[in-house]
Amino acid sequence: MDLRIFTEPQQGATYDTLLTVAKATEDLGFDAFFRSDHYLRMGGVDGLPGPTDAWITLAGLARETKRIRLGTLMTAGTFRLPGVLAIQVAQVDQMSGGRVELGLGAGWFEEEHRAYGIPFPKEKFARLEEQLAIVTGLWATELGKTFDFHGTYYDLTDSPALPKPAQKRIPVLVGGHGATRTPRLAAEFADEFNIPFASLEDSERQFGRVRAAAEEAGRGADALTYSNALVVCVGRDDREVARRAAAIGREVDELKANGLAGSPAEVVDKIGRYAAIGSQRIYLQILDLDDLDHLELISAEVQSQLS
Numbered sequence: 001m002d003l004r005i006f007t008e009p010q011q012g013a014t015y016d017t018l019l020t021v022a023k024a025t026e027d028l029g030f031d032a033f034f035r036s037d038h039y040l041r042m043g044g045v046d047g048l049p050g051p052t053d054a055w056i057t058l059a060g061l062a063r064e065t066k067r068i069r070l071g072t073l074m075t076a077g078t079f080r081l082p083g084v085l086a087i088q089v090a091q092v093d094q095m096s097g098g099r100v101e102l103g104l105g106a107g108w109f110e111e112e113h114r115a116y117g118i119p120f121p122k123e124k125f126a127r128l129e130e131q132l133a134i135v136t137g138l139w140a141t142e143l144g145k146t147f148d149f150h151g152t153y154y155d156l157t158d159s160p161a162l163p164k165p166a167q168k169r170i171p172v173l174v175g176g177h178g179a180t181r182t183p184r185l186a187a188e189f190a191d192e193f194n195i196p197f198a199s200l201e202d203s204e205r206q207f208g209r210v211r212a213a214a215e216e217a218g219r220g221a222d223a224l225t226y227s228n229a230l231v232v233c234v235g236r237d238d239r240e241v242a243r244r245a246a247a248i249g250r251e252v253d254e255l256k257a258n259g260l261a262g263s264p265a266e267v268v269d270k271i272g273r274y275a276a277i278g279s280q281r282i283y284l285q286i287l288d289l290d291d292l293d294h295l296e297l298i299s300a301e302v303q304s305q306l307s
Contacts, residue, residue: 001275001306002031005295006073006229006283010038012047015057017289022061024292025068028299032069033061034103034283037076040112044249055088062096070096073194073229073283074105074175077127078118082134082154090139090165098166103173103194104132125181127153132189136172139165175229177202179209187213192225194283197258203228204277211278227281228274231259234267234298244294248287260284264301271306 005025009018022033037054041047058070070092075085085104093100106124107113113120121127130151141147141161149156174186175194183206186193193210195203211221233248233255235241241262245252255261260270260282271282288294 001271002281003303003306004032004034004281004283005030006034006285007289008036008285008287009052010036010041010047011045011287012041013052013289014049015052015060018052018057019061019064021289022065022068024295026065028295029303030068030299032071034071034073037072037074037079038109038112040109040115055092058100059092059095062092062099069099069101071101072103074103074173076107077104077131078107078113078120078124082131083138083156083159086135086138087163089170090163093165093167093170094163101171101173103175104128104135105175129185130154132172132185136189139170177206183209183213186210186224187217187219190224192227194227194229196229197231198228200273200277203274203279207278225280226278227283228279229283229285231255232284232286232298233259233261234264234294234302236297244288244291247291264297267302268305
């Protein structure tokens with residue numbers, strides 16, 4: 001079971017804070033550092049000092065880290081033109097020496113689009129399908145050849161399809177709860193399917209849909225990696241768990257029901273239950289980015305039991 005650190009910087013984080021967490025992620029033996037792609041805070045926080053851009057952040061971290069994978073859960077398709085996104089991600093992959101992964105989603109948070117003047121189209125999912133086809137198609141085009149795409153929303157003619165990533169294939173993540181179109185898109189384009197903040201029952205059901213879609217597409221169900229994203233709140237005792245829950249404005253019982261919370265033994269047990277239904281990777285949503293002791297505890301007493 002791979003454990004990856006997943007951050008939500010729109011809730012309030014500087015680049016220096018993210019760099020500190022990324023370096024701790026690397027030093028403590030976690031597999032990867034991922035971040036969300038949002039420009040507006042959510043819930044009862046001030047979000048200060050303001051948003052940081054996902055791919056600018058990852059470009060900086062690419063030069064400041066050496067081992068960990070770097071990526072997004074999920075880049076919003078509404079924020080970037082697919083041709084430009086393919087260039088950005090390929091460049092960051094070069095800057096990292098081939099450690100980048102792209103999670104790409106349709107975009108959903110209408111309020112942040114209004115706040116920063118970003119168009120929020122009605123038909124987002126069909127656009128996402130074209131975006132995935134364009135980004136992966138540009139990267140897959142052989143050197144010296146050109147790429148064309150003529151869709152409903154995007155039109156590319158005689159693209160040189162440059163630059164190329166450092167990796168032969170940048171892993172692409174598709175995720176979500178949709179019962180029909182999401183599994184089909186994952187089966188067609190994704191290397192990994194991720195379901196965010198889902199119960200064991202919902203995860204097992206959605207993994208089954210994706211596996212069936214992959215078989216129908218002729219890829220085979222095991223061609224994809226299956227993963228969860230879950231909030232994490234671990235403590236050495238009940239008091240420490242309660243303190244960490246309060247720091248992120250959550251209740252312990254709710255976190256235990258909907259995430260990974262409690263003692264290291266409790267969290268290891270619950271991760272084991274996700275593994276039993278097919279999850280191969282967990283993105284640990286860390287909401288208090290100043291609590292590095294939390295990461296150290298997870299590394300020492302949770303990750304160590306899973307490796």
